[in-house]
Amino acid sequence: MRAVVKGVFVVLMAAFLAVAITAQEKPGGNAEAAKVKNPVAMSPDSIAAGEAIYMKRCRGCHGREATGGPPKEAGDHEASNLVDDKWDHGSTDGEIFYVIRNGVPPELVMEPWDDRLSETDTWNIVNWLRSKAKK
Secondary structure, three states, X not given: OHHHHHXXXXXXXXXXXXXXXXHOOOXXXXXXXXXXXXXXXXXXXXXXXXXXXXXXXXXXXXOOOOOOEOOOOOOOOOEOOOOOOOOOOOOOHHHHHHHHHHOOOOOOOOOOOOOOOOHHHHHHHHHHHHHHHOO
């Protein structure tokens, strides 16, 4: 009986590890999200709205200038620099939008914001980040 229980445990653990490894999002972006085009024109109004939302919702982790920040708690990941040339999860507007809305799985090193930001607000943040990166 113990051998059967032990065997079932080993099989379940192997299945769990396989699912966990497969579920991890690979750096480099999301091919489907990359196809999504930004429907909000980059205008002074959009950039100003994006900055206001960023300062309220994103600055706490990513810093005032969007250059990243230290982990909030021991063991956490450092917040990403959002205005440099390195994009771990995709560099297109659609991929940035996707990450803001859905977070960064599997550990959710960045939590999803889809329940707290409208799609337009999210696109405005993308436009503000793009305006910052150009400088």
